[in-house]
Amino acid sequence: MVEASDPGAAVATTRRRRGSVLEQAIHAAVLDLVIEQGAAGVTMEAVAARAATSKPVLYRRWADRAALLRETLVPLAMDAIPHTDTGSYRGDMLAILRGWADFFASPHGAVGVAIVGAMPQDPELAAAFRDGVIAWRKEAMAETLTRAIDRGEVRPDVPFEVARELGQAVLWHRFLVTGDPITDDLVTHIVDEILIPYAGA
Amino acid sequence: MVEASDPGAAVATTRRRRGSVLEQAIHAAVLDLVIEQGAAGVTMEAVAARAATSKPVLYRRWADRAALLRETLVPLAMDAIPHTDTGSYRGDMLAILRGWADFFASPHGAVGVAIVGAMPQDPELAAAFRDGVIAWRKEAMAETLTRAIDRGEVRPDVPFEVARELGQAVLWHRFLVTGDPITDDLVTHIVDEILIPYAGA
DNA sequence: CTCCTTGCATACGGTGGCGTGTCTTAGAAG
DNA sequence: CTTCTAAGACACGCCACCGTATGCAAGGAG
16 A cells, blocks of 8 residues: 555564565555456456465455455555645645546556446445545545635635535546546636636635 | 337237347346346346346347447436426526436436446447447537527537536536435536536626 | 248356365474 | 474365357248
């Protein structure tokens, strides 16, 4: 995942910690397979082969393939979107939407489709994604909006439920449904012509 | 599906026409399986069993499972959304968004997820969906917007690319990504507080 | 009434993934 | 140096699905 496990030191102290090199290689293999063949391509055999290990290793750490998928994809999605205070509502929203745009354009974008496509058949993945990624995004957007209200950039009675998802909804829609391009012009247009008029004081 | 095939008359004339009762039963079986188990659950064997027929029948009419899926799902999606002239931009948009909302709430909503989830691995499905459903929706929205511009309800320079997808993007996003409820209050809110201000003259 | 065409269901070999049992090897303790 | 323990690789049986070849039944032509 993120904290890169500072290789040298950690290995020196304990010979092999719980989630270490091997586990990381497995997650990487899963990610590769998702990108190449979608969630359906993530079989235990394929993962084992790709990670240069064997199936018993996988079954030792994860109950089944669904659990392995969950624990690989959800953390990835968590890291995709920046959450920084740029000092203005416009700047914050631009940063966030550009984060989504970059995510969709990157190979990791396939993770988004994989999760969405797998959720209906995997309630646990759905719960993990919604309680993890979505809930966290909502929280982050709530903070962004609260800061903007404090600054007087956004009207205090703006409907949070809608304001927080309006921008990313268009990007997700293009990415998943229409396949239309997501340009930076589109992002700035959304912010300046839709989000700010809608939320503006 | 929708038009109930007026059983008596058709059977009387030609004993068994090309796409008739059996073919319809097969499509129904595919739909059931998609709803119950997602696109991955649509195996040739399961379809044959569910439709009370056998695999050779399926292979006689469709080259492979992807073709069967395409020819079942795409027409369904085409029938989902109304395309009527209500006489006003607000009325048109309310009708369209309510059409999407009803579609998502119905069992057929699963078809939406199935298509989105399967597109990355099935270029032909993606092409069929985008050249069929999406292109047709774009055209319909273009007509709706043109009428609205003629009536003076919408500014002539409104960006079509964004205006036509803005409303449904929020609904798709809730349906696929967040799982948040899609209420009629939300629909009217989107129309009155977002679409009309954005596109208004 | 018989033949023949048409079209379906049953049955088959082949493949690939699942989940697990067994053996081997490498590191820790005595 | 020897023994013990733990972890991983190999291999197996199982099952579901694929795609096709074969045998059977029903309706039209002679």
